[in-house]
Amino acid sequence: GAVVSQHPSWVICKSGTSVKIECRSLDFQATTMFWYRQFPKQSLMLMATSNEGSKATYEQGVEKDKFLINHASLTLSTLTVTSAHPEDSSFYICSARSGLGYTFGSGTRLTVV
């Protein structure tokens, strides 16, 4: 089946530093990947849609300069949280659509201290 590998699964960083999260489609080509953010006990909020070889499309209210998305190949999309602050602490999940439907990564728990 379609598998999306996301890592790291958890990361702790200091305020002001940047963190990169990677999502790879292992057995299919993902033209498009979606990045979500999940706050504790809340739903998944779509942050952006990442398209291979072009700029990501960000949802309203999401700072594109803070959440840098790169989709350089058909199997890799990255989300970089720049100059992280404690309020950026959250659970980030990527997703891609294959012929089998939507597949989700296992998520990254980011804690900014």
Added chain:
Amino acid sequence: GNSVTQMEGPVTLSEEAFLTINCTYTATGYPSLFWYVQYPGEGLQLLLKATKADDKGSNKGFEATYRKETTSFHLEKGSVQVSDSAVYFCALSDIEGAGTALIFGKGTTLSVSS
């Protein structure tokens, strides 16, 4: 715009009880509907889906029927187990195609005790 509304949780049940988690949606056209489950500390797993009106999705004893007339996709299970404790998300995809993201409800936490 498109949206999904789920019943507020948490839902607390005893083992072998009957489960219903309500989900209604607002969408243009004919969306596909999904239920996802998230176990503690993990990502999302597809539980079941339905792509057209009157379709019934089913998996692991869970069922949901796509009701266009009531714009609903309620999740049911006849006899829950402790291992079903998780957060359940109703979601929709309004357009077929690789470029369309899922829209999620807020999630309903289910806690099953023995």
